[in-house]
Amino acid sequence: MTDKPMLLDPGMDLTLRPMRYPDFYERYRAAIRNTWTVEEVDLGSDLADLARLTPEERHLVNRLVAFFATGDSIVANNLVLNLYKHLNAPEARLYLSRQLFEEAVHVQFYLTLLDTYLPDADERARAFAAIEHIPSIRAKAEFCFRWIGSIDTLDRLDGPADRRAFLLNLICFAACIEGLFFYGAFAYVYWLRSRGLLNGLASGTNWVFRDESMHMSFAFAVVDTVREEEPELFDAGLTADVTRMLEEAVDVELAFARDLCGDGLPGMSADAMRRYLEYVADQRLARLGMPVRYGAENPFAFMDLQDVQELSNFFERRVSAYQIGVAGSVAFDEAF
Ligand SMILES: [Fe+2]
Ligand SMILES: [Fe+2]
Structure with a gap:
């Protein structure tokens, strides 16, 4: 502990100069350079594809969009209810x-997406209510709600336990x-x-x-900062808690995979997804400086290609970005 104010100290710091965490401000600026709008995305060509899916593929797509219907709203709620309150630096906020x-x-x-994919009003309403009646999606939402609830009555982070x-x-x-x-x-x-x-x-x-x-990169940068300021918080108990949390997340997501994949589709199965989730969980643990849990390899070659694809789209996108007046240099960060 030092006498300098720390990121998790309770309060409402408003001081931008001198700036304590310029990296957070640079991340804010980088995010603005990455502005995109929903109207730029053309979903029209998907309709012909939807019409030719097999029943098993259609089931997978319907479950997937039903998860998407609420996933980001849950994240947004936690951000407002729990994260904003406690990250006490204006540049972080x-x-x-x-x-x-x-x-x-x-x-x-x-x-x-759901309005486009599910033209029938009843089907659409069922998808938006998925967290109430589809058990594999409900389990994911309950996992999230439990962690939102774990600190939503904490107004101040006064001690190490908080x-x-x-x-x-x-x-x-x-x-x-x-x-x-x-x-x-x-x-x-x-x-x-990958299947067109x-x-x-x-x-x-x-x-x-x-x-x-x-x-994710911002959140991990916050973790790094807190670790520098308060290394004593990062004890064996925290590592054990994080590892257990990730194990549970893999299990909950695997149940979703079983629901989506059934007996398997060409190039996709619950077992392959289990290996992918274990591989990803290991990556998260490694990024946090914690021992990996599974020792798994990435079974999905199409995800390795994703970084390259994303990079080329990113540069294509710069052309139209300049046209709408978003200027600035292209910054590479660890997201690649
Ligand atoms: Fe999101
Ligand atoms: Fe997000």
Whole structure:
């Protein structure tokens, strides 16, 4: 502990100069350079693909969009209820404000997606109510709600116990929800694209994927900062809690995979998805400086290609970005 104010100290710091955490401000600026709108994404070509899906593929797509219907709203709620309250630096709160806007764009994107994919009003309403009646989606939502509830009555982080509870919430949303549930969902999208299906969904997902990578990267930068300021919070108990949380997230997402994949589809199965989730969980643990849990390899070659694809889209996008007046240099960050 030092006498300098720390990121998790309670209060409402308003001082931007001198700036304590310029990296957070640069992340805010980088996010603004990455602005995109739902109206730019053309979902029209997906309709012909939807009409030729097999019943098993159609089931997978319907379940997937039903998860998307509420996923980003849950993240946005935690951001407002739990993260903004406790990250006591204006530059960190600038980033969170921008992230909240991006989550709103994601919610709008998936709203538009469901409106396009599910023209029948009853079917659409059922998809938006999925967390109430589809058990595999309900289990994911309950996992999220439990972690939102774990600190939503904490008004101040006064001692180590409160601060560890905050770190667990932050790590849960970055590593398990944005960094695992969403990555699993994106893997289905890119698997479909690898088979020439639903390119509209994949093109919008490229933008969401990049945003989520940046959200996760910011959260991990916050963890790094807290570790520098208060290393005593990072004890064996925290590592054990994070590892257990990720194990549970893998199990919950695997149940979703079993629901989506049934007995398996060409190039996609619950078993392959289990290995992918274990691989991703290991990556999250490694990023947090914690021992890996599974020793798994990435079974999905189409996800390795994703980074390259994203990069080329990113540069194509710069052309139209300049046209709408968003200027600035292209920054490479760890999202690639
Ligand atoms: Fe999002
Ligand atoms: Fe996010």
